[in-house]
Amino acid sequence: MEYSEKVMDHFMHPRNVGEIEDASGVGTVGNAKCGDIMKVYLKIEDGIIQDAKFKTFGCGAAVATSSMATELIKGRTIEEALKLTNKAVMEALDGLPKVKVHCSVLAEEALRAALWDYAKTNNIKIEGLEPPKEDDDLDHHDLFDEE
Amino acid sequence: MDKKIYFDNAATTKVRPEVYQEILPYLDEMYANPSSVYTIARDSKKAIDKAREQVANAINATTREIYFTSGGTESDNWAIKGVADAYKNKGKHIITSSIEHHAVLHTCEYLEKQGFKVTYLPVDKYGLINLEDLKSAITDETILVSIMFANNEIGTIEPIKEIGKITREKGIIFHTDAVQAIGHVPIDVKDMNIDLLSMSGHKIYGPKGTGALYVRKGVRITQFIHGGAQEFNRRGGTENVCGIVGLGKAIELATSEMEEENKRLLELRQTIIDGILNTVPYTHLNGHPEQRLSNNVNITFDFIEGESILLMLDFKGIEASSGSACTSGSLDPSHVLLALGLPHEKAHGSVRITLGRYNTKEEAEFLLKELPPIIERLRNMSPLWEDFLKSNK
Incomplete structure (x- = not known):
């Protein structure tokens, strides 16, 4: 198993690590059982993501996808952020080993969970946003065969 | 430090120069097939005989009881399948432990599909099996007990002599996977009542693709590889002469140097274990604190994940x-x-450090200097650490 240079760069020098004290939305996904937990903080003003931070428990790919995903949505509108897919995160990292694809899925879900939290707190409806899956035991690993 | 520090000696080791030198002629002029009749073939044959003696001496067996294989995995496969097949009319029950190497576990799972019943003994928090559990698992149907000598991940050394006493009294065959123990723990198959024992060359500075299986005289085992009279008609195929020569030399050196090398490794091991546990909070040693291989360190770092630690190391x-x-x-x-x-x-947050003859005190000190900031950095990234700090405020 080998990581791309971009993955290693985002792992060794992760962007946006940390917390946002007065976050507009916070989302946590994953569980310790499968070895990855991602927590994403968003600061949203006027429909624009002004800042994004994360905390991640997980492997190199989990940290790198968190770093890249937060990087990709900073300065974007909510609508643009909603369009971010795990594939886009992977592509931006020059790919992931097959067994690590689930990390990129988790990163996408963490963003959506934070957006959902923002929508719920502010009592607004974001078109196209589904509530995060309640069942934390959902095994993202079954997705790893997906190309 | 510019050079690499290799702390993964339980995975494999570097072939040592004495072994390398011993092998060289058999890659060059001494290429004859040991089964041929001419003079240089006799030299190849003699080289194999010598290696068989070196292996036998290392565990107090006789040469007739040593079979060369392609490594620990083959030895485990052969021991378990071969005994199961030879004794299936006597019974179809096998006892093993839940912490065996996959070479044993997956072989047992395969046999379950063939109609055998397998009991997987649990272990305590240190990784030790309970002898009472073993005794009560034995039935009239039990033909084989396979318990590893020492665990490859946590280094715990099982009570092999006690197990051998129980199985011999009950007339049950006892196999042990000693791949990690050879060269680190004194082994006497007679004194310990061991019937079959798996060994590997590349964990003790021998070449990869080499191993041996000890089968006590009188224990039946079916042929594993058909197609030749090699290895006393038990394993066909032209012998891996240079590999066998290397294994023989490696095992001879490992056992003759064991006592002295163990002292050195024990000191290094304790320096690392104590150094980590004393300087990094929320860390735990996995495996038994004393009944443990002299080269094994396995530590859990709470709140972070192992691969991240390895990448940073x-x-x-x-x-x-x-x-x-x-x-x-x-x-x-x-x-x-x-x-x-x-x-x-x-379990996700564990790191295994396994020491070898090339590791030095300076390397251990370098590790102890570099590790704490890595752990701190990863914890500062971890939501579990964040939750923990908040709940303790």
């Missing part, structure tokens, strides 16, 4: 391994750590 030139799922390609954490009762997140 690698960046500093330190090579180690982890029980985390993420390092293996499989997605579950180590079955050994889970069998100790560790929750998943702690």
Whole structure:
């Protein structure tokens, strides 16, 4: 198993690590059982993501996808952020080993969970946003065969 | 430190120069097939005989009881399948432990599909099996007990002599996977009542693809590889002469140097274990604190994940391994750590450091200097650490 240079760069020098004290939305996904937990903080003003931070428990790919995903949505509108897919995160990292694809899925879900939290707190409806899956035991690993 | 520090000696080791020198002629002029009749073939044959003697001497067996194989995995496969097949009319029950190497576990699972019944003994928090559990698992149907000598992940040494006493009294065959123990723990198959024992060359500075299986005289085992009269008609195929020569030399050196080398390794091991446990908070030693291989360190770092630690260590030139799922390609954490009762997140957060003859005190000190900031950095990134700090405020 080998990581791309971009993955290693985002792992060794992760962007946006940390917390946002007065976050507009916070989302946590994953569980310790499968070895990855991602927590994403968003600061949203006027429909624009002004800042994004994360905390991640997980492997190199989990940290790198968190770093890249937060990087990709900073300065974007909510609508643009909603369009971010795990594939886009992977592509931006020059790919992931097959067994690590689930990390990129988790990163996408963490963003959506934070957006959902923002929508719920502010009592607004974001078109196209589904509530995060309640069942934390959902095994993202079954997705790893997906190309 | 510019050079790499290799702390993964339980995975494999570097062939030592004495072994390399011993092998060289058999890659060159001494190429004859040992089964041929001419003079240089006799030299190849003699080289194999010598290696067989070296292996036999290392465990107090006779040469007739030593069979060369392609490594520990083949030895385990052959021992278990061969005994199961030879004794299936006597019974179809096998007892093993939940922390065996996959070479044993997956072989047992295969036999279950063939109609055998397998009991997987649990272990305590240190990785030790309970002898009372073993006794009560034995039935009239039991033909084989396979318990590893020492565990490859946590280094725990099982009570082999006590197990051998029980199985011999009950007339049950006892196999032990001694791949990690050879060269680290004194082994006497007669005194310990061991019937079959698996060995490997590349864990003790011998070449990869070499191993041996000890089968006590009188124990039946069916042929594993058909197609030749080699290895006393038990394993066909032209012998891996240079590999066998290397294995013989490696095992001879490892056992003759064991006592002295163990002293050195024990000191290094304790320096590392104490150094980590005393300087990094929320860390735990996995495996038994004393009944443990002299070269094994296995530590869980709470709140963080093993692969991340390994990647950062690698960046500093330190090579180690982890029980985390993420390092293996499989997605579950180590079955050994889970069998100790560790929750998943702690199993994911383990790092294994295994020492060898080339490791020095300076390397251990370098590790102890580099590790704490890595752990701190990863914890500062971890939501579990954040939750922990907040709940303790």
